[in-house]
Amino acid sequence: MSTVTTLSFHTIPVEIVYRILDYLDDVTILTSVRNVCMRLNAIINSFHYQQTCTALHIRYDHLSTSKVKRIATALTNDTRYTTLDLWRDQIDYVGIQYLADMLQFNKTINYLNLGGNGINNLGIKYLANALHNNSTLRTLDLWSSVIANDGATDLSYMLIDNKTLEVVNLGNNLISCIGAKFLADMLEKNTTLKVLDLSDNTIGTEGASHLAIALKTNSKLRTLNLSSNKMMQEGVTCLIKALDINKTITALSLRANNVPSMEIIRLKESKDFDPLRIQL
Numbered sequence: 001m002s003t004v005t006t007l008s009f010h011t012i013p014v015e016i017v018y019r020i021l022d023y024l025d026d027v028t029i030l031t032s033v034r035n036v037c038m039r040l041n042a043i044i045n046s047f048h049y050q051q052t053c054t055a056l057h058i059r060y061d062h063l064s065t066s067k068v069k070r071i072a073t074a075l076t077n078d079t080r081y082t083t084l085d086l087w088r089d090q091i092d093y094v095g096i097q098y099l100a101d102m103l104q105f106n107k108t109i110n111y112l113n114l115g116g117n118g119i120n121n122l123g124i125k126y127l128a129n130a131l132h133n134n135s136t137l138r139t140l141d142l143w144s145s146v147i148a149n150d151g152a153t154d155l156s157y158m159l160i161d162n163k164t165l166e167v168v169n170l171g172n173n174l175i176s177c178i179g180a181k182f183l184a185d186m187l188e189k190n191t192t193l194k195v196l197d198l199s200d201n202t203i204g205t206e207g208a209s210h211l212a213i214a215l216k217t218n219s220k221l222r223t224l225n226l227s228s229n230k231m232m233q234e235g236v237t238c239l240i241k242a243l244d245i246n247k248t249i250t251a252l253s254l255r256a257n258n259v260p261s262m263e264i265i266r267l268k269e270s271k272d273f274d275p276l277r278i279q280l
Contacts (some may be wrong), residue, residue: 010039026056030078043160055083061090066097072102072173075109075195086144088116093123100130115143115169124151128158135164143197144172152179156186163192171225172200184214187221197225199253200252208235213244218250227255227279229268233263236280240272 022046023036034044056075063071068091075081091099096119103109119127124147130247147155152175159165173181180203187193203211208231215221226239237253241251259267264280267273273280 008054013085014043014046018047021047026053027058027067027071028175030056030074031067034074037275049093049261054081055085057083057085057198058084058089059087063089063091063095064080065092065098067093069098072098072192076105078106079108082108085111086111086117087113087169091117093120093126097126100126101136103127103130103137110136110140111260112137114143115141115145116236118147119145119147119151121146121148121154127153128154131158132161133166133184136164136182139167139192139259140165141167141169141175147172147173149176149179149182153182155181159186160189161194166192167195168193170201171197171199175200175201175203175207177207177210180211184210185262187211187214190218191220193221193224196221198229199225199227201229203231203235205232205235207231209238212238215239215242215246215249216278218246223251224249225251225253229256231257233259233267237267240267240270240278243274243277244272250277251279252277263270 007073017040021033024033029044034041036182046106053242059072063086075084086099096114096117099114103112114127117123117141124145125143128151129136131140145151147170152170155170159168175198179201180198183196183198184207189197203226208226208227211224211226215224229235231239231254236257236259239252239254243252259280268280
């Protein structure tokens with residue numbers, strides 16, 4: 001009489017599961033395989049690639065809201081990934097809300113790139129609310145995220161409370177002198193931010209003036225990128241003079257700010273200009 005063998009996932013040899021995992025990408029493992037059962041989690045954790053992989057890169061994809069939700073859910077209690085790179089994945093503000101909720105619980109992600117997603121001010125509000133008390137994230141990249149003044153305001157309030165963010169990229173957005181005023185007020189109070197990129201916005205001469213005042217009291221910022229901001233000669237000049245008082249800025253970029261070439265030469269020859277600290 002023949003014996004019928006009942007196959008069970010719990011009895012499949014680990015080597016076979018490894019073979020299957022070899023053909024799956026990070027996102028599939030994270031969203032469809034992990035957390036199925038305790039044994040599978042243990043096998044995934046012992047899988048050689050998963051032991052060494054600490055960065056999740058998903059770039060130039062079209063992530064549906066449901067897929068972003070699965071990623072956020074899987075990362076909520078994850079302790080392996082330290083980098084989450086979601087550059088240009090067409091994530092909408094609903095997807096950002098799922099990621100923001102995740103960041104309130106995740107304790108390992110210290111680098112987050114959401115650049116190129118067109119997040120807009122509503123998505124930024126969700127994100128800023130989640131980061132007020134986050135103590136893990138060190139770098140936040142929001143390049144080209146359709147952030148206007150309301151978004152800049154929400155981020156400014158968050159950066160006053162947040163004590164761990166060191167690098168923030170807000171380049172290529174829609175921030176004008178109004179948003180620059182809130183960011184300047186933040187810089188007078190923030191004690192942890194070391195790098196701030198505001199390039200390719202429209203902060204103008206007035207925004208430059210607000211930031212120059214903030215730089216006279218801020219003693220933590222090391223790098224400030226203000227290139228391509230239509231600050232004109234007046235704005236550029238007041239920022240250069242601010243570095244007479246501020247001794248901690250090591251790199252201030254003021255390139256492409258509608259300053260005539262002859263005036264650039266004059267500024268570079270002035271006693272206030274430090275070529276080791278200022279790019280003009």
